[in-house]
Amino acid sequence: MTALALTGSPLWYASRAGGTLALLLLTATVVLGIAAGGRAAPRRIGRFEIGLLHRNLSVLTLVFLIAHVVTAVLDPFVHLGWTVTVVPFGASYRPLWLGLGTVALDLLLAVLVTSAVRSRIGARRWKAVHLLAYAAWPVALFHGVGTGTDTRLSLQLWLYAGCLMSVVGAVWWRLAKSGPGRVGGRLVAAVTAAAVPVLLAAFLAAGPLQPGWAQRAAATIALHLGGGR
Template sequence: MSILLNNPLWFATRAAGTLALILLTATTVLGVAGAVRYAPNPVRRFEVAALHRNLSLLSLVLLVVHIGTALADTYVPIGWISALVPFVSPYRTVWVGLGTLAFDLLLAVAITSALRLRIGLRRWKAVHVLAYAAWPLAVFHGAGTGADTRLGPQLALYALCVAAVIAALWWRLHKAGPGQVTTRVGAVVLSIAVVGAFYAFVVSGPLAPGWSHRAQTPSTAPRIGATR
């Protein structure tokens, strides 16, 4: 860890990744809460939609910075192909792969949004839904890959991100009005499952002894697993 403290690229990678996660969470909250739908007038709806779009683009830009600095940092062997192809990185294959998959999903959304008029609204919406899957992938990627996951502020950030998305889900159900018992029960089950899964992962994974070694693939663990 002392080597990392003297490495500006590591700080840049973690800073860009953390900011990208915050913006991605804000984007997900706006989408899940249906903020555009429930805006009071057309002007407000336009403003919220623009905010949603701009946050998405900014999070994608920060992800590019995050990936670029990670690849430039030669401390760990990630490789350029790992930036686009999931689960091929020699370093923490699963956890880096989750981040790559999240980036690919967001990239697909950005590309189809630029081609929205050509591909049609139905196809665009089908791809746009994938952006919601990118958020949990990004959360688990950050918690599983980052050497700072053990730090209290970082853990608090992950907890706030999860709580914000769950709150947005409940806000959406509240604004939908009475009824929809099945949907509300499903939301309760989903909320408990998400919180429980993340808590179990953090406690048994990054916060447990030996995570640096267990997070590696067998071929890379002896070489770099003991230091991260």
């Protein structure tokens, strides 16, 4: 564990806890949406109950995500402004990795807003935007791995591995249960499910698991600002 993790402020711990819980809840939401969709939907549980659970998990995800964002901004160590919570890659502290978190938040907010006006925009448009929640999950995962100062901890690595395997397993379950048709979509899903674990493992081996990753990740500040602080 780094010195920051040992001497971090209560806001740092709250931000990390909120982010971790948000990732777990987002993973559960995505897994439920994938595994229970289409022909893979369990027959013993009604679609209403599944939909209700899915919505409740989504709301809880946003609650902890907002807690994660607010505590990160209030933490005096990183000096973040409120603008970077909605405008990606504008932070002076690890702009790339924090920017990924902002992208994930924006995608989830788009889903929330369109869900509130679903009757006005129509089910087809709402469904198209709703798919952004699935795109937000890998972005959020790489955000947590890249910017988290506790990524090298065994517990955190197992947590990331559990989230990854849960989503990949859900995708393969859905593919196994799906009927004929939509070959292109199934092929994209299969390739993506196979590629994400490989990319994450390669990234971990070359980046966060190597000594000095915190300094290298922060080095993008100089590039971002056109020079040093």
